[in-house]
Amino acid sequence: MYPIVTAAEMRELDRAATEELGIPAIVLMENAGRAIAEEIAALSRRCGQGRNPEGGLAVSPGERPSGCFAEGSDAQGRTDADRAAKGGARSGGLTIRTEAAPGPVQPGAEYWIVLVGKGNNGGDGLVAARHLREAGFSVSLLYAAPPESLTGEAAVQRDIAAALGVPAAVYRGGGYDFTGCAGLVDALLGTGSSGAPRGLFAELIAAANASGLPIVAADIPSGLNADTGETHDPCIQAEVTVCLALLKRGLLQYPGSGAAGRVALRSIGIPADLALKQGLSVHWLAPAVLERRLGVDPGRRRAADGHKGTYGHVLVAAGSLPMSGAGLLCARAALRAGCGLVTWALPGRVLPSAVLAAPELMLADAGGSEAGEWTAESADRLLELAGTRDVLAVGPGIGRFPGGAQWLRRLWEEADVPLVVDADALNLLAEVSYAGWRRTRPVVLTPHPGEMARLAGIHTAEVQRDRIGLAIRYAAEHGVTLVLKGAHTVIAAPDGRAFVNTTGHPGMATGGAGDVLTGMIAGLLAQGLDGIQAAAFAVYLHGQAGERAAGRRHDPSSIVASDLIEAL
Numbered sequence: 001m002y003p004i005v006t007a008a009e010m011r012e013l014d015r016a017a018t019e020e021l022g023i024p025a026i027v028l029m030e031n032a033g034r035a036i037a038e039e040i041a042a043l044s045r046r047c048g049q050g051r052n053p054e055g056g057l058a059v060s061p062g063e064r065p066s067g068c069f070a071e072g073s074d075a076q077g078r079t080d081a082d083r084a085a086k087g088g089a090r091s092g093g094l095t096i097r098t099e100a101a102p103g104p105v106q107p108g109a110e111y112w113i114v115l116v117g118k119g120n121n122g123g124d125g126l127v128a129a130r131h132l133r134e135a136g137f138s139v140s141l142l143y144a145a146p147p148e149s150l151t152g153e154a155a156v157q158r159d160i161a162a163a164l165g166v167p168a169a170v171y172r173g174g175g176y177d178f179t180g181c182a183g184l185v186d187a188l189l190g191t192g193s194s195g196a197p198r199g200l201f202a203e204l205i206a207a208a209n210a211s212g213l214p215i216v217a218a219d220i221p222s223g224l225n226a227d228t229g230e231t232h233d234p235c236i237q238a239e240v241t242v243c244l245a246l247l248k249r250g251l252l253q254y255p256g257s258g259a260a261g262r263v264a265l266r267s268i269g270i271p272a273d274l275a276l277k278q279g280l281s282v283h284w285l286a287p288a289v290l291e292r293r294l295g296v297d298p299g300r301r302r303a304a305d306g307h308k309g310t311y312g313h314v315l316v317a318a319g320s321l322p323m324s325g326a327g328l329l330c331a332r333a334a335l336r337a338g339c340g341l342v343t344w345a346l347p348g349r350v351l352p353s354a355v356l357a358a359p360e361l362m363l364a365d366a367g368g369s370e371a372g373e374w375t376a377e378s379a380d381r382l383l384e385l386a387g388t389r390d391v392l393a394v395g396p397g398i399g400r401f402p403g404g405a406q407w408l409r410r411l412w413e414e415a416d417v418p419l420v421v422d423a424d425a426l427n428l429l430a431e432v433s434y435a436g437w438r439r440t441r442p443v444v445l446t447p448h449p450g451e452m453a454r455l456a457g458i459h460t461a462e463v464q465r466d467r468i469g470l471a472i473r474y475a476a477e478h479g480v481t482l483v484l485k486g487a488h489t490v491i492a493a494p495d496g497r498a499f500v501n502t503t504g505h506p507g508m509a510t511g512g513a514g515d516v517l518t519g520m521i522a523g524l525l526a527q528g529l530d531g532i533q534a535a536a537f538a539v540y541l542h543g544q545a546g547e548r549a550a551g552r553r554h555d556p557s558s559i560v561a562s563d564l565i566e567a568l
């Protein structure tokens with residue numbers, strides 16, 4: 001069910017399929033090449049109406065969609081047609097095609113060039129060329145290395161293409177004239193590549209990108225690090241990536257996600273059971289994964305005889321005079337996440353201005369300074385309140401104050417409820433070594449990349465270099481559930497499981513959006529979900545709310561955090 005693999009895990013699975021099950025590698029390659037040809041035909045059909053007078057596909061560079069789609073209708077119920085109607089999905093949602101294949105390759109007269117590398121990725125491209133020709137496309141091959149250097153199944157495909165008389169050339173450097181071509185197939189480098197593209201491969205990638213033609217990448221865009229999502233210079237900027245068998249980590253992490261364009265996940269005949277047996281621990285957060293792997297009810301059915309006590313009581317410790325809104329957003333979001341009751345604890349000086357800000361909230365005076373700031377002494381009051389609540393969310397808008405780290409340690413060790421730690425509370429955590437802090441109940445940390453950098457003691461760029469890898473390591477080492485926020489948020493559990501979310505919208509990059517998420521996680525914890533369930537489901541719903549909020553506004557750039565709460 002939608003595992004996300006490293007190149008090494010994919011190789012091991014390929015090995016098991018061919019050596020243990022005896023599925024011939026040439027069969028897998030045949031399926032891969034056919035799938036690529038089918039996706040090119042589908043792209044050609046989708047773009048047919050927008051075809052430009054020269055015969056190429058009319059795709060403006062600004063319209064490159066950033067989402068992923070794969071076999072069938074969409075995780076969010078959208079179809080490719082819906083996406084096309086919106087001018088390309090920018091939400092980042094994966095579409096999974098559930099039927100076996102989108103039908104035979106449709107006849108077409110376009111001219112496509114397949115860029116062929118010397119490994120199995122090149123072999124996939126050679127098979128695709130054959131299927132495209134069968135369907136009436138005009139195709140030629142451009143080898144990046146002497147065809148004699150191909151081996152194994154790729155060499156078999158090279159010979160078949162030659163026997164069929166598929167026109168072929170060998171790239172010798174100095175650029176290439178792609179005039180008259182409708183699109184390019186990038187079958188240069190796949191999961192077997194290492195380091196930055198070298199020599200003529202690099203030249204050809206640069207020329208392909210410069211052509212402005214739509215590029216369909218086989219498995220991964222050449223130049224992408226399949227594990228981390230880092231893009232080398234150059235890296236293919238694909239319109240569509242036909243990902244073979246299983247999602248590769250690099251396709252779901254930026255900047256790789258951007259280079260991949262839309263991702264079509266296609267089966268190539270490796271049985272799902274085999275992947276299951278590998279015990280893969282990272283998954284794409286699709287509704288089916290939420291339901292079957294995480295045990296969450298995405299329909300959020302409520303008991304007919306439920307009452308507010310059934311759905312739990314959240315305590316939010318958030319907000320101070322200059323940042324009282326952060327607390328309000330967090331507390332309101334907890335309510336919208338469906339918990340029964342929310343108490344918002346805040347410095348007493350600020351409390352009068354919070355009265356009736358949201359009539360559903362209960363307010364509690366947590367003490368604090370004359371200036372409306374938090375003080376270390378407020379820990380006693382918060383612990384007293386937490387004694388009769390189900391969850392404590394702490395951090396948004398609390399600022400810095402003397403004794404803050406000790407204050408947080410008391411909440412961490414003495415509050416006998418699940419804890420969500422965000423924003424300034426994460427910065428307090430980053431100032432100390434909390435390895436020795438005792439805690440038996442779940443704790444969820446929700447850093448954005450900057451906060452994550454402080455927690456891990458590294459630069460933000462290093463956080464972004466391999467978000468999945470870092471999140472998994474940090475959660476396991478510190479015994480926490482970690483939500484590493486940002487486009488394609490990663491949620492990692494202390495037991496090594498991790499999930500990558502693709503709902504969301506760039507319009508969510510607005511102050512307070514994270515405070516809303518913190519409230520939502522707390523609201524779901526209060527309803528009995530465990531740490532990883534609540535974190536993953538909240539991130540998923542939060543992203544969906546962002547997509548809806550974007551849809552409701554004339555310009556998604558004008559989304560504000562309150563819109564997310566209203567879109568829940």
Ligand SMILES: NC(=O)C1=CN([C@@H]2O[C@H](COP(=O)(O)OP(=O)(O)OC[C@H]3O[C@@H](n4cnc5c(N)ncnc54)[C@H](OP(=O)(O)O)[C@@H]3O)[C@@H](O)[C@H]2O)[C@@H](O)CC1
Nearest residue numbers: 014028029119120121189190191192193194196197198219
């Ligand atoms: N059963 C299977 O396995 C299946 C695999 N499948 C497909 O195979 C792909 C993996 O194929 P793969 O392992 O052959 O590696 P691949 O990505 O083609 O490249 C290796 C070649 O590239 C070269 N090279 C490496 N780095 C380079 C660089 N930086 N710059 C320049 N060159 C570089 C390297 O040359 P060398 O460095 O050794 O001289 C070597 O010759 C996978 O993504 C999927 O598409 C599917 O067909 C389904 C079944």
Ligand SMILES: Nc1ncnc2c1ncn2[C@@H]1O[C@H](COP(=O)(O)OP(=O)(O)O)[C@@H](O)[C@H]1O
Nearest residue numbers: 448485486487504505506509511512513514515
């Ligand atoms: N480009 C994006 N695509 C999807 N989600 C995004 C994007 N940018 C931000 N978000 C989401 O918005 C939220 C922002 O949180 P955060 O940075 O903590 O904001 P704040 O501290 O202002 O509340 C996170 O959940 C993040 O994942």
Ligand SMILES: [K+]
Nearest residue numbers: 189218220222
């Ligand atoms: K490729």
